[in-house]
Amino acid sequence: MSTGRGGRRAALPPAGYTPAARVVDDAACRVRFVPENPAQPPREFDFSGWRVSLPLRQAFAAAFAERTRPGGRVRTSESAYKTFRTLRGFADYLGDLLTPPATTAQLTAAHLDGWFLPRQQHTGGTIQLGELKTTLRKLDGISDESRAALVQRNPPRARITTKASYSRSENQRILNAARVDVRRAAERIRGNRNVLERWRGGELDEEPADTYLRGELLDYVDRHLDVPRYESRGTAPKYWVAALGTVEEHMTALHLSAVEAAAFAMLLVGLTGQNKSTILNAPAAHHRPDGFTGQPAIAIVELDKPRRGSRRHMDVPLTSVPSWAGPDLADTIDKTGAPPSQRVDLHSGFGVYSLLHELAEPARHALGSGRLFVFWAGTGAGVGRGLRTRFDTRLPLAWAQRHDLPTDIAAAQPAPDGQREQLQVTFGRLRLTYNELQQRPVAHTEKTLANEYLSRNRGNLVEYQRVVATTLAEQVTKASTRARLHTLSETDIAEARTNPARVAALHGMDTATLQRMLAGELDTVLGACVDDTNSPHAAPGQPCRASFMLCLSCPCARAMPTHLPLQVLVHDALVSRKSAVTPLRWAQRFALPHAQLADLLDRAGPVAVADSRRVATPAQRELADRFLRRELDLS
Structure with a gap:
């Protein structure tokens, strides 16, 4: 920092400081990656089992270490793993050759072309090629021919239109199912917190034994993040705890479950159109420019989309008026007669964000986390047992399997055997549907929306063409x-x-x-x-x-x-x-x-x-x- 007037010297490491080595072991070829977000733990990537020569393994590990260095474009564990996976696929291809190269000097443009050939018809093939070339440019000792191939323009991306948006009714079916889960979670957690407050205030002393014990159990769960267990019987819950329900029921009495957190994520993606990673990594900290008194209510949240580079940080306003609402709808929202603390607005980004912020606050405080999403994960959640902030990629599928969400065709024509085709719920299709319905860009330009998102979407093409034709006819009639x-x-x-x-x-x-x-x-x-x-x-x-x-x-x-x-x-x-x-x-x-x-x-x-x-x-x-x-x- 500047030492001029009004400034102060920046904090510097002590004398003799040297940064920790990222290549943990040259012989074993392991590289340590530290994510930009301090909430994410470091991760080691092992190159020792790759089916190429030791010099190539070491060269690949060094190139990977340079590509994922601090301050570079690779900032998250997910991005680092994608880079590692692509490089490993290239190494597997080299290892299967009859005469595989042994050093970086023996790598040729033909090796790159041969690896890309089976991938060129896949929609992600060109993306993987660009990712691989960026990493290989970090190699030392490659020939001029190979270096020239690594800077050539990539071929055009394959245009495959398998990704389609949901119809308006399918999208509504998904969001309504998520609202049911979220509303039940709010009722359960708010009710149990009320019981806990009454128990701590001595209001349950004269209640039946089961009611008193439930209050005592909630207090234990809140303070210890576990249930009372026998010390002499392994980890078995005490008898009276088991009599009141399962461990998962007790832990989710005060905290969201992983599936309920997934329902919140579905709503936020479906109502804001933001990327999955942007939503799942959203912070709990926000600014209320309305001073908690405005109508409509507004929260400004700083979301992060690392792929945008210097424009990665976005101040996104979440309002209590849905994006599809008319100008007078703000006066009709939350007029249910319930007290403000008990209202549940699940049709706007602000309402869902605020409710999630409230329900996850105790878990957030217990972990000392600044993340919006904190939930209790039980067995089968894919992220380990306990309070977690990280989602398993299979969670949307697990959530969808708990609901009967048929496609439009299956809903209109029930199958004779009673088996209906179910909707495949993904965050990507929810976001594409938002783009389709709202017709306005979210964290990208209108040109990107038109040419990259909607031009590849064929899920609602006939209806969209009809709407456009109707709108054009209306405007020409006005003229x-x-x-x-x-x-x-x-x-x-x-x-x-x-x-x-x-x-x-x-x-x-x-x-x-x-x-x-x-x-x-x-x-x-x-x-x-x-x-x-x-x-x-x-x-x-x-x-x-x-x-x-x-x-x-x-x-x-x-x-x-x-x-x-x-x-x-x-x-x-x-x-x-x-x-x-x-x-x-x-x-x-x-x-x-x-x-x-x-x-x-x-x-x-x-x-x-x-x-x-x-x-x-x-x-x-x-x-x-x-x-x-x-x-x-x-x-």
Whole structure:
């Protein structure tokens, strides 16, 4: 840190400090990886069993250590394992060759091509190739030919459309099932915490023995994170504990179970559209700009998406108004009559986040964790027994297997044998469904949404095409029924020089206004305004502050041939935006002005339009860009 005024020296390690070696054992070829998140434990990757020569194993281990060094692009244990797995696959391929290379100098471009050949038709093959080449570039001693192959552009990614979104009804079926689990968990945990408070307050002293013992057991579980057990009988729970239920029932009396945590994750992904890893690693710390009194309630959470590089940290607002809600829905949420502390809002990101924050708080405090997700995992959860913050990748499948969630086809046509096709629930498809339904980007650009996510989705194509077609038809109808922008021709402009009174009367203005318009004093962007204090978009007598795009159908607007170049530039820009946003988004935002501008250009004629496009000046192009970026809007 700067030592200038107001600064202080940065903390430095003591004299003689040397960083811990990451290659744990050169002979055994083990590499120690330390995740960026201190909550994740270090992990060792073993290269000793690889079916290549010792020099290659050591070279691969050194390259892996350099690729996963602190401060690099590989920051999590999951990313490090993917890098390790891809490199191991390449080593297995080399080991199966008749004459495998023994040193890095013997590696050739043919080895890379041979490894990639069976993977080139898989949608993830090109991604793995890029991952492998990035790691191999860390090798020492490779030939110039091999190094040149490692910097060549990767082939285009295979376009496979097996990943599909859920239909609207399937998505609702999944989210409703998750809401049922979450609501039951809230009722159970809140009820047991109330029993615990009453027991600690002495209110259960006169209650039946079972009620008193349950309060005593809850107190023990809360303080020890376990149940009372016999010391002389191994780890068996005491008799009276077993009589009240199973160990898992007792531990989840005050804490969420792994499956319930999965239900929370389903809801948060389904309601926010964020990545699985971003949601599962979400922090419990957040900011409430509404001061806990606002309507609607808002929580700002700093989410982390490492793949975005320098833009990885995102301040994401979670509101109590669902993303699909209308402007008045905020007044109808949480009007159930229940006290605020007992309300359960499971239709908004804020409601689900707040409830999870509340229910996991005791477990979070016990672990000293800052993570949002903390739950008790029993046998079979895949992450070990006890309080955990890490999910097993099979958890969504385990959650889905507990619910009867048929596909739309299976729900409409029950099978004769009673067996119905079940929905395959994944976080990726939930996020894709959110993108499909909301048609707006989440932690990516609109171009990425259109070209990378929705273009590969075929789960709801017919319905989506119908919605887009309907929206386009509605916007074109609006354009045909609204007033057309009044235009002055070249003949009108010429006549105005000799008979301004007649031209002014013909076009609904006085002579002074006509002269000002001809001088360019009344120009907006796409035309000129002859009466800005009598606009249909403002109160009578008040200056109009509406977007200049509304001039296309305003009775106060007039267009002259001098405005045609800007009209052509804006029209062309709207057409080009079709490739940068989703079809539905384009139809909703740009179809109406595009149709209105197309009408203007049609009235001007193809020759005039071509001439205007050719003579447009850099200043006009810059003005059109600023206009479309909404830099000229007054409100």
